[in-house]
Amino acid sequence: xxxxxxxNKMEKLEEIRKIYEELKTVQMVxxxxxxxxxxxxxxxxxxxxxxxxxxTIFREKILKNHKEGNAAIILPITENGEYILAIEPRVFTKDxxxxxxxxxxxxEDENPRRAAxxxxxxxxxxxxxxxxxxxxxxxxxxxxxxxxxxxxxRNCKKIGTQHLDEGEFIKYVLVTEEELExxxxxxxxxxxxxxYLLERVKNRxxxx
Amino acid sequence: xxxxxxxNKMEKLEEIRKIYEELKTVQMVxxxxxxxxxxxxxxxxxxxxxxxxxxTIFREKILKNHKEGNAAIILPITENGEYILAIEPRVFTKDxxxxxxxxxxxxEDENPRRAAxxxxxxxxxxxxxxxxxxxxxxxxxxxxxxxxxxxxxRNCKKIGTQHLDEGEFIKYVLVTEEELExxxxxxxxxxxxxxYLLERVKNRxxxx
Numbered sequence: 001x002x003x004x005x006x007x008n009k010m011e012k013l014e015e016i017r018k019i020y021e022e023l024k025t026v027q028m029v030x031x032x033x034x035x036x037x038x039x040x041x042x043x044x045x046x047x048x049x050x051x052x053x054x055x056t057i058f059r060e061k062i063l064k065n066h067k068e069g070n071a072a073i074i075l076p077i078t079e080n081g082e083y084i085l086a087i088e089p090r091v092f093t094k095d096x097x098x099x100x101x102x103x104x105x106x107x108e109d110e111n112p113r114r115a116a117x118x119x120x121x122x123x124x125x126x127x128x129x130x131x132x133x134x135x136x137x138x139x140x141x142x143x144x145x146x147x148x149x150x151x152x153x154r155n156c157k158k159i160g161t162q163h164l165d166e167g168e169f170i171k172y173v174l175v176t177e178e179e180l181e182x183x184x185x186x187x188x189x190x191x192x193x194x195x196y197l198l199e200r201v202k203n204r205x206x207x208x
Numbered sequence: 209x210x211x212x213x214x215x216n217k218m219e220k221l222e223e224i225r226k227i228y229e230e231l232k233t234v235q236m237v238x239x240x241x242x243x244x245x246x247x248x249x250x251x252x253x254x255x256x257x258x259x260x261x262x263x264t265i266f267r268e269k270i271l272k273n274h275k276e277g278n279a280a281i282i283l284p285i286t287e288n289g290e291y292i293l294a295i296e297p298r299v300f301t302k303d304x305x306x307x308x309x310x311x312x313x314x315x316e317d318e319n320p321r322r323a324a325x326x327x328x329x330x331x332x333x334x335x336x337x338x339x340x341x342x343x344x345x346x347x348x349x350x351x352x353x354x355x356x357x358x359x360x361x362r363n364c365k366k367i368g369t370q371h372l373d374e375g376e377f378i379k380y381v382l383v384t385e386e387e388l389e390x391x392x393x394x395x396x397x398x399x400x401x402x403x404y405l406l407e408r409v410k411n412r413x414x415x416x
Contacts (some may be wrong), residue, residue: 012381012383012387013390013391015381016295016307016381016391016396019295019305019379019381020295020303020305020307022379023295023296023297023304023305023377023379024297024303024304024305025297025299025304025305028299034242034248034250034252040242040252040254040268041268041351042242042252042268042270042351044242044248044250044252046248047299049297049299051297051377053377055377057297057299057375057377058375059299059300060248060249060250061300062250062270064351087224087227087228087231088231089231089232089233089257089259089265090346090349090350091233091236091255091257091265091267092267092269092349092351092352092353093346093349093353095228095232096231096232096233097227097228097231097232097233098346098349099224099228135403137398137399137400137403138298138301138306138398138399138400139347139348139399139400139401140347140348141298141300141301141306141398141399142298143249143250143272143300144300145300145301148400167265167266169231169259169261169263169265171227171230171231173220173223173224173227175220179220182221183221183224188224190345190346190349191345191346191347191349192345192346192347192356192400192401192404193347193400195343195345195404196400196403196404196407199404199407199408199411200407202407202411203407203410203411
């Protein structure tokens with residue numbers, strides 16, 4: 001491999017780093033809040049941001065329960081090789097119900113891994129033997145600081161019963177790999193989080 | 209294949225359909241709105257929802273510019289086989305800047321495909337010869353009716369210059385497949401939309 005190849009790689013990354021430097025935020029000031037009068041799950045905030053390039057931009061931020069709204073999403077496989085799917089009301093979607101992988105918000109002072117185990121247990125009563133972290137991504141960078149953490153939970157065993165919060169109505173089903181494929185092919189998985197995890201798992205398999 | 213196999217498949221789908229029926233929303237009433245005093249991009253609404261199982265749940269909805277906030281995300285490949293990445297301020301993230309695929313909100317009376325072509329052209333000045341739809345997913349079903357539409361844009365040609373809205377600061381870079389891989393391996397792609405598209409493209413390649 002010629003030396004110039006390395007030089008070019010470095011030049012491209014250098015170019016990107018220069019743009020990062022130019023566009024980074026050097027000062028951020030909260031200008032306004034928007035709250036419901038009564039207790040609510042969602043809040044909004046307005047910010048004025050000074051960029052390193054001297055420009056000022058205004059951005060609005062969504063908060064969930066006065067926090068960023070970080071979430072854990074878990075693809076659970078039982079000790080018998082079945083997948084666990086959760087079905088719950090999704091009132092703002094076309095079907096008003098959706099099927100996908102268990103997920104939930106990370107609580108304050110809780111690490112993502114612990115949240116993943118807790119949410120899986122609350123929604124299904126299953127506990128994994130091992131939990132593999134597959135990545136973390138911002139689902140809505142333009143309007144939120146929320147970060148989603150993705151896991152594959154293997155050899156899950158039933159250790160108790162489902163125990164949900166008030167106003168949560170979640171049913172879970174165990175499906176074989178063939179049944180999961182059928183559900184995917186029918187286009188029943190409509191949430192981006194579940195779709196991302198499915199693609200990740202597919203990629204693993206094809207590499208084997 | 210034994211007849212019982214088909215029976216089981218049907219029974220599982222039947223079980224899922226019954227749960228859908230039970231959890232679907234039969235009535236939804238808007239109870240409250242939350243607006244900033246001045247013009248803003250984000251709005252909140254509170255809903256009371258009656259489910260088919262007789263239970264009542266309360267959900268809050270995020271609106272963007274008084275609409276659902278549907279978006280188009282485009283993975284663009286130039287006629288020379290280079291990928292186009294956009295770098296822009298993401299003030300609420302850790303680095304305050306991120307690199308990823310071009311994307312933007314779908315305007316009223318605009319179809320997703322048209323929005324994809326428009327956003328790519330506005331952010332980069334490139335126009336694709338063909339646009340392949342790869343899927344649509346809800347990024348935040350719990351609090352939003354927004355749906356994201358994903359595309360692969362092939363044989364993109366430079367037909368003009370970048371033209372951005374006020375307050376938009378986007379720089380784009382062309383990278384080779386090797387450079388893209390390097391960027392991905394360095395963990396620089398932090399947005400879920402770009403991460404999803406990357407996994408999709410990877411899956412295609414490994415199937416070939």
